[in-house]
Amino acid sequence: MTVDVPIPESYLVPFEPGSVWLAGAGPGDPGLLTLLALHGLRQADVIVHDALVDERILGLAQAKAALVHAGKRGGRPSAAQEDISRRLVELARQGLRVLRLKGGDPCVFGRGGEEAEALAAAGIPFRIVPGITAGIGGLAYAGIPATHRSANQAVVLATGYSRDNATDWRAMAATNAPLVLYMAWRTLPDIAAALIEGGRPPDTPVAIVADATTPHQRVLETTLAAAAADLAASGMEPPTIVVVGDVVRLRGPLAWFAPPEAGSGG
Numbered sequence: 107m108t109v110d111v112p113i114p115e116s117y118l119v120p121f122e123p124g125s126v127w128l129a130g131a132g133p134g135d136p137g138l139l140t141l142l143a144l145h146g147l148r149q150a151d152v153i154v155h156d157a158l159v160d161e162r163i164l165g166l167a168q169a170k171a172a173l174v175h176a177g178k179r180g181g182r183p184s185a186a187q188e189d190i191s192r193r194l195v196e197l198a199r200q201g202l203r204v205l206r207l208k209g210g211d212p213c214v215f216g217r218g219g220e221e222a223e224a225l226a227a228a229g230i231p232f233r234i235v236p237g238i239t240a241g242i243g244g245l246a247y248a249g250i251p252a253t254h255r256s257a258n259q260a261v262v263l264a265t266g267y268s269r270d271n272a273t274d275w276r277a278m279a280a281t282n283a284p285l286v287l288y289m290a291w292r293t294l295p296d297i298a299a300a301l302i303e304g305g306r307p308p309d310t311p312v313a314i315v316a317d318a319t320t321p322h323q324r325v326l327e328t329t330l331a332a333a334a335a336d337l338a339a340s341g342m343e344p345p346t347i348v349v350v351g352d353v354v355r356l357r358g359p360l361a362w363f364a365p366p367e368a369g370s371g372g
């Protein structure tokens with residue numbers, strides 16, 4: 107790529123040794139990285155990343171950077187969260203530039219807040235670099251606008267996997283706003299039933315987007331009533347984003363992304 111206008115230095119803050127950047131890598135497509143996340147990848151001495159961070163993105167790190175896999179897969183609780191926070195503190199105390207890289211946005215169901223609390227408590231300087239969250243970027247790549255004046259005035263981002271099942275799905279049903287569900291692959295049958303019970307029409311459109319923004323992206327369109335059976339029959343695997351609501355109906359002419367490796371239902 108030829109570049110005749112360099113990126114101004116002032117856009118790219120220095121990555122101080124002994125500090126941690128809690129950064130989002132976006133949902134998959136490396137093109138969805140922010141300039142700051144790329145800058146962090148280019149300078150970090152050590153990168154502590156989640157399973158959801160795309161290999162192609164890790165490939166942008168400087169060759170001498172150490173890569174630490176912090177485990178954890180969406181939809182599962184982690185016993186190791188305290189260990190990860192402790193590790194970040196230790197690495198920073200060694201004077202390293204520590205990039206904590208997470209899928210999507212670090213603070214949207216990414217425990218970025220918890221890690222930032224641990225860093226603050228330990229007196230480690232840190233910066234939060236937001237990323238494009240799967241529930242927004244994944245919708246865009248599926249051709250589903252998160253809001254549209256003809257359809258909705260609000261949108262709800264929710265987790266399908268909440269501690270102690272704390273989510274009030276009846277209240278969620280009552281909002282009528284589209285629901286964008288993370289980590290709902292396993293719980294979708296229960297959630298769909300609860301939403302119908304809460305008053306959402308059984309024919310409410312639902313889209314399930316797997317591996318959003320990657321060459322493997324697949325999109326399944328269904329309804330609340332049929333979602334559980336259709337998902338099971340599709341053979342789709344996590345990570346998936348589920349969208350419940352009328353915005354899904356707008357998809358037809360807007361499904362612009364045709365990933366080369368997708369199977370049926372692309």
Ligand code: SAH
Nearest residue numbers: 180210211216239240288289317318345346
């Ligand atoms: N911090 C992340 C979310 C982490 S929770 C973000 O902001 O996107 C993990 C969940 O995110 C997965 O279970 C799935 O619901 C969703 N997710 C992340 N990447 C995804 C992708 N490429 N395609 C579909 N869903 C994705």
